[in-house]
Amino acid sequence: MIALTAAVLADADDWNGHMGWDGGWWMLILGTLIMVGLVVLIVWLVRTTAGGVGTNSSAAPEDPMGSARRILAERYARGEISTDEYRERVDGLAGHG
Numbered sequence: 001m002i003a004l005t006a007a008v009l010a011d012a013d014d015w016n017g018h019m020g021w022d023g024g025w026w027m028l029i030l031g032t033l034i035m036v037g038l039v040v041l042i043v044w045l046v047r048t049t050a051g052g053v054g055t056n057s058s059a060a061p062e063d064p065m066g067s068a069r070r071i072l073a074e075r076y077a078r079g080e081i082s083t084d085e086y087r088e089r090v091d092g093l094a095g096h097g
Contacts, residue, residue, distance in 0.1 A: 068093055 069090065076086040 065093055 072081070072086060072089050072093075075081050076083070081089070
């Protein structure tokens with residue numbers, strides 16, 4: 001048993017004590033890729049969990065009259081209001097806009 005252990009340890013010395021991993025330029029590249037990956041992961045997690053806070057700050061607020069007209073058109077399309085009622089309400093909105 002001792003002879004086998006000594007043989008394994010002597011054979012391990014051929015790998016310079018690094019178990020076959022001499023290091024070098026590829027370790028620098030691998031380390032850099034891992035760090036970049038971690039940064040990308042953290043940024044992605046922060047952006048997805050932030051709930052979109054501040055992502056639409058440059059957009060102009062929606063026109064309330066346009067929104068009201070769109071809702072009227074949707075209700076008319078669904079048949080909730082008649083043609084006369086639709087025209088009356090659109091005319092009413094035109095008087096306010």
